[in-house]
Amino acid sequence: MTAAFRPSGPRSPDGAVRQENLRDLNLEVVFQRILGAGEPISRTELASATGLTRPTITRIAEELLAGRLITEKGVTHNGRAGRPRVGLTLSDQGPAGLGLDIRADGLAACVVDLTGTVRHLTFAPARYAGREAGAVLTELAGMARDAAGAVAAKDLTVVTTTLAVPGPVDGGLVRSAPALGWRDVAAGTFLGDLGLATAVDNEANLAALGELYAADQGDDRALDSFVYVSGGLGIGAGIVLGGRLMRGARGWSGELGHVTVQPDGEPCPCGSRGCLQTYASTAAILGGEPVPEGANPDNVITERAEAGHPATLAALERAGTALGIALSGVLNILDLGTVLLGGSFSLMSSWLTATVKAEIDRRVLTAAWAPVTVRPALLGPDAAVIGAALTSIDQIRQRPTVWLARQG
Structure with a gap:
């Protein structure tokens, strides 16, 4: 889930990077360096790796710290003799991603923080025979609200939600899930009407992404x-x-x-x-x-x-x-x-x-x-719900300015 940053950046229609967007682009470049470092990285190392000036790195670091996207942790010696430097790494507070899953034995909800760590995982047994799609989705929405409330006490805010379903998906529309008896169920719209803006994806795809992330970690x-x-x-x-x-x-x-x-x-x-x-x-x-x-x-x-x-x-x-x-x-x-x-x-x-x-x-x-x-x-069995949660938080990992704009 830590896809390499591609500096396409937000651009004006004529392709030129405007001044205000250059600021966002620099912030995303720095954040991606911190994300990919795998260990605390110092401001000096960031300046060297990105080619940005030390004052620019300092400004961006302060903005990311204030937005609870990163935190100061430990020290780094930069591999050289001299004074140890404060390291910067991803924060385990602030934004969080929520995943939901409909699986054989019931319903599951999972929340991960920006580091990809599972902070909340719940399961509720469920039967699907004879149940309308709306009843299943309403129960899931309740689990989602409970999960968001539980992590709020840990200073985490659920930013986005992804639902895993056993069938092909077209946007938020579940085209076919024979095992559930679903056909053309607008799951994304239904959950949105319940106040839960939700992306919908195939459960095997999300599970594969979860496994890829787990293997990398x-x-x-x-x-x-x-x-x-x-x-x-x-x-x-x-x-x-x-x-x-x-x-x-x-x-x-x-x-x-x-x-x-x-x-x-x-x-x-x-x-x-x-x-x-x-x-x-x-x-x-x-x-x-x-x-x-x-x-x-x-x-x-x-x-x-x-x-x-x-x-x-x-x-x-x-x-x-x-x-x-x-x-x-x-x-x-x-x-x-x-x-x-x-x-x-x-x-x-x-x-x-x-x-x-x-x-x-x-x-x-x-x-x-x-x-x-x-x-x-x-x-x-938790791969799909964890993959769904990781997919949700990955939106912030790839575009941290979206979270920062909400905080402003």
């Missing part, structure tokens, strides 16, 4: 190309190439759940037949077996698998085979070296990984000399 920066596959209500994929999310021409890429794995297979709620979702979703793995009232379906599956329940083990085997078949097509086309099992699949990875890997090894042309890694996602 965990010093696994080599993980910049992978396919993240999310299990749960539906099955989606987030594809990352060279550190960038691949969305497709209209932003609808990654609908792995509706890739055909058996042309004459079982009917799918989307209207087609033999879709991956009909073999590997949570509902498919449960196979119609009852879930105790209030129980988490994912936990029920893993508990039954651990107990050696024959039907559950057979369903997981079938799911892993179907998943491996679908993923093999993606890997043959895109030449990716890593598969991350996320969402519900992360909890079931002990039973899925070997089967998925076996299918990939059998079907991917290059697997014999370039083995594909299959492993559970770092963030588990």
Whole structure:
């Protein structure tokens, strides 16, 4: 989520940078240096790195400090002998991003601060059968307000909100989410009418961004190309190439759940037949077996698998085979070296990984000399809601002047 700054800057129509916009541009350049430093950086180092004068750096630093975008922390010796200098780093107070997620076992809300640290994470069990979209979104809005109130006590202000949904999104319109029974639901408008201005995105895409950020923070920066596959209500994929999310021409890429794995297979709620979702979703793995009232379906599956329940083990085997078949097509086309099992699949990875890997090894042309890694996602079932929150705060990380203008 720390995309490199591109100094296109706010410009006038004729392309010239106006004086007032040059001031904003310089501020963003300095902020991006602090953001990318990874450790406290001194004013002297900033002047050297940006080519700006020391008085300009001092003015910008004071503005960022006053706006609670950065804080003074520790000292830096600049690698040379002499007097230690005060370091500048991102603040853990001030602006915050809110993420919301609709997942197989319920609803989730997450708040992250400017550093990307999770400051609030809540979950509420929910059932979707027979519920109108408005009822689900109203419940989510209540969770969002509770989350914003909780972090306000920590001197954090939620700036923007992003909702993760299991289906293709067109702006704030959820075009199709068969597992929820949604079609053309204006989720963004609905939440906006409730006083919650919200961007809406596909949950697998947001989860992939969350995993990319987690890998970067965990010093696994080599993980910049992978396919993240999310299990749960539906099955989606987030594809990352060279550190960038691949969305497709209209932003609808990654609908792995509706890739055909058996042309004459079982009917799918989307209207087609033999879709991956009909073999590997949570509902498919449960196979119609009852879930105790209030129980988490994912936990029920893993508990039954651990107990050696024959039907559950057979369903997981079938799911892993179907998943491996679908993923093999993606890997043959895109030449990716890593598969991350996320969402519900992360909890079931002990039973899925070997089967998925076996299918990939059998079907991917290059697997014999370039083995594909299959492993559970770092963030588990929380990847989408964390990715949504990170996407929200990234708007301020990339354009800090937006936050500063609000403070003025």
